[in-house]
Amino acid sequence: MSEQRGITVSGIGAVSAPPDVVVLSLGVEATASSVESVLARATEAQSALRAALLEAGVAEADLRSGQTSLWTDNGPHGSGPVRHTARLGTAATVRDLASAGRVLSAALAAAGDAARMDGMSFSHADPAALADEARDKAFGDAARKARRLASLAGRGLGEVLWVQEGARPPTPRPMGGARVMAAAAEVAVDPGEQEVGASVTVCWAWD
DSSP: OOOOEEEEEEEEEEEOOOOOEEEEEEEEEESSSSHHHHHHHHHHHHHHHHHHHHHOOOOGGGGEEEEEEEEOOOOGGSSSSEEEEEEEEEEESSSGGGGGHHHHHHHHHHGGGEEEEEEEEEEEEEEHHHHHHHHHHHHHHHHHHHHHHHHHHTOOOEEEEEEEEEOOOEEETOOOOEOOOSTTEEEEEEOOOEEEEEEEEEEEEEO
16 A cells, blocks of 8 residues: 555634625515505605615615515405505615614615615625635644644655635624614614634645
8 A cells, every 4th residue: 555645634714803894675665556556655665765875875886676576465365455565675785884773774764664674784895805814724724733643643744735725605693683772763783793714625745
């Protein structure tokens, strides 16, 4: 049996940092007896919500249409009056996290009773720097393990023969979210922290 020419070790690394971008998933919902009326009401509320977002500092390029739906209900077994409901979604990217609560409150207030909120998601504007730091930690973890194993085997580490990177997507910690402080108060946004991870597998030659 030929001697193994090296040692292969995997390492992992992670970096946690507060996110600096939040995407608000908003919407408006209206109900009326005709399709024309319900679309008019929903569109009016959506226009008010969109105008409030722009006025609060959200860039037009950071607004996009979300889920849109229209359905009809006429009660159990078709016994009730026909009612049409329209739902128009809007996603807004807020790049100034400190203003997110104010932006959210303004948008919901502008749309009134038609306003709906589906949630929010957090991310980093520049995840590449965090990913690089996580890779550095992953490689260091692999090197530490390799040195320890080589020492136990009475060997030394030589040159790196190859490196293979794994995939570890960002992992949000369950600390972010929004809470309504009072009926007319600003919504508080708590971003918490988000983890960026990396994994590498490295093969060293024996020294």
